Amino acid sequence: MTEELNRAYELLSDKLIGWFNAIVKNIPNLIIAIIVLVVFYYISKYVSRIIGKLVSKKVHQDSLVNIITKIVAIVIIAAGLFLALGILNLSKTLETLIGAAGVSGLVIGLALQGTLSNTFAGIVLSFRKSIELGHWVETNGFAGEVVEISLKNFVVKEADNKLVMIPNKSILENPVKNYSLTKKMRIIVSCGVGYESDLEKVKQLTKSAIAKQFAEVEKEEDVEFYYQEFGDSSINFITRFWIKGNKAKDKITGQSDAIIAIKKAFDAENINIPFPIRTLQFDNKLSLAKDEKFNEAEA
Incomplete structure (x- = not known):
């Protein structure tokens, strides 16, 4: 041993x-x-x-x-x-x-099929001129600025400064809305006025307010105005116009400014923008004779 x-x-x-x-x-x-x-x-x-x-x-x-x-x-x-x-x-x-x-x-x-597919998708996205760093896009339920396109993820910074990492494969397989490809965007604002309103006057006031509010709108004829329906408590319309912008924030800002301008113009001319209401109307009148007979029967 x-x-x-x-x-x-x-x-x-x-x-x-x-x-x-x-x-x-x-x-x-x-x-x-x-x-x-x-x-x-x-x-x-x-x-x-x-x-x-x-x-x-x-x-x-x-x-x-x-x-x-x-x-x-x-x-x-x-x-x-x-x-x-x-x-x-x-x-x-x-x-x-x-x-x-x-x-x-x-x-x-x-x-590693998923990883390799994301890698090849990242290479494909890098060669795409329609999507670049700094563009404002909306895809897969998220919207924000493109801050990185790596071999694995497509990184988007949302308006609240949060970073969203989306697999490259999902970007190729799903639609992408890119706000930065054009320098102009259309703003659409919906509103309604009371049934007692002068509809021609409402149309003229709306187009005039939009033209004065936005420098990009050179004349009132550039503002589109359409009545859409007889609503429950108002006659509803939409107005459309173009502004300079390439981000979702520009669209929100444009809508906000347009609403303020329209509200001021309507208030100055006493045009009512009604809120949804429900009216209860009782037309049936009970006869006094029936009431008296009912009271006698109870007695």
């Missing part, structure tokens, strides 16, 4: 000494490999910055420039990693890893 323990101790000692000698022998290579990795890391940052500046002169999409610079940085760092492994005499191990990666690539691809 003692001999077996001594033999095991000797084998363990020889193994540890061998590892220690190998480490000491390869310390210079290890230091050089670490230096190579650090150098290639800084080279990747410097080169990607230069590539980004050069590409931005030809391509005006920030999202596409970001994707290109990230790919360049990854390629440079991967080259540094391969060189470092070669310095450490791990080229055979590297070849084994590459072979294993080819075999396991299919399995990993099946397991």
